[in-house]
Amino acid sequence: xxxxxxxxxxxxxxxxxxxxxxxRASQGIANYLVWYQQKPGKVPKLLIYAASTLQSGVPSRxxxxxxxxxxxxxxxxxxxxxxxxxxCQKYNSAPxxxxxxxxxxxx
Amino acid sequence: QVQLVESGGGVVQPGRSLRLSCAASxxxxxxxxxxxxxxAPGKGLEWVAFIRYDGSKYYADxxxxxxxxxxDNAKNTLYLQMDSLRVEDTALFYCARDRYDYGSxxxxxxxxxxxxxxxxS
Numbered sequence: 001x002x003x004x005x006x007x008x009x010x011x012x013x014x015x016x017x018x019x020x021x022x023x024r025a026s027q028g029i030a031n032y033l034v035w036y037q038q039k040p041g042k043v044p045k046l047l048i049y050a051a052s053t054l055q056s057g058v059p060s061r062x063x064x065x066x067x068x069x070x071x072x073x074x075x076x077x078x079x080x081x082x083x084x085x086x087x088c089q090k091y092n093s094a095p096x097x098x099x100x101x102x103x104x105x106x107x
Numbered sequence: 108q109v110q111l112v113e114s115g116g117g118v119v120q121p122g123r124s125l126r127l128s129c130a131a132s133x134x135x136x137x138x139x140x141x142x143x144x145x146x147a148p149g150k151g152l153e154w155v156a157f158i159r160y161d162g163s164k165y166y167a168d169x170x171x172x173x174x175x176x177x178x179d180n181a182k183n184t185l186y187l188q189m190d191s192l193r194v195e196d197t198a199l200f201y202c203a204r205d206r207y208d209y210g211s212x213x214x215x216x217x218x219x220x221x222x223x224x225x226x227x228s
Contacts, residue, residue: 094165
């Protein structure tokens with residue numbers, strides 16, 4: 001089965017900073033990758049699908065890129081409401097494995 | 108609007124069984140695949156199982172042979188039968204809708220609030 005990894009596992013950044021999170025698949029998955037945001041105590045929220053397509057209603061400061069095995073989620077200007085854990089997930093085929101998550105907070 | 112409401116969680120002893128339910132509304136349930144995803148306390152998301160609109164089933168290795176996903180389209184309800192439960196199965200279990208109707212499986216676009224399963228002696 002394909003394994004998903006994320007780096008870093010956590011980060012602290014200042015308001016307005018550019019934040020980049022990396023997700024890596026152990027084998028190529030084309031662009032079958034999604035990003036979720038989960039705020040403390042809340043249900044996961046879909047941010048980006050097909051590696052780079054922004055879900056309706058998601059602020060444009062979020063963007064995704066990548067294909068094959070290496071993917072990134074970028075927040076161009078970190079806001080207080082972006083404090084959350086971010087997960088990638090592959091969906092080319094079952095099992096639909098999640099990455100371990102990246103916790104983002106404010107410095 | 109899409110609504111997913113899980114139920115059936117609780118405290119159970121290791122080795123025992125539990126059945127979770129997820130009542131769906133606001134969409135044509137029979138046309139969509141459905142997922143179960145769990146989250147152990149303080150841990151990350153773990154995909155558990157998926158059932159396609161046509162009834163085909165897929166499982167994570169960690170639950171294969173112990174958990175069974177099923178659906179009743181007449182009742183708009185998704186199930187997860189959990190047998191031979193282990194302490195490490197303790198988690199909040201979410202049901203979630205697959206993004207595409209009549210699809211072979213993808214990602215989740217709507218999630219329920221979850222039901223908590225605690226496996227403890």
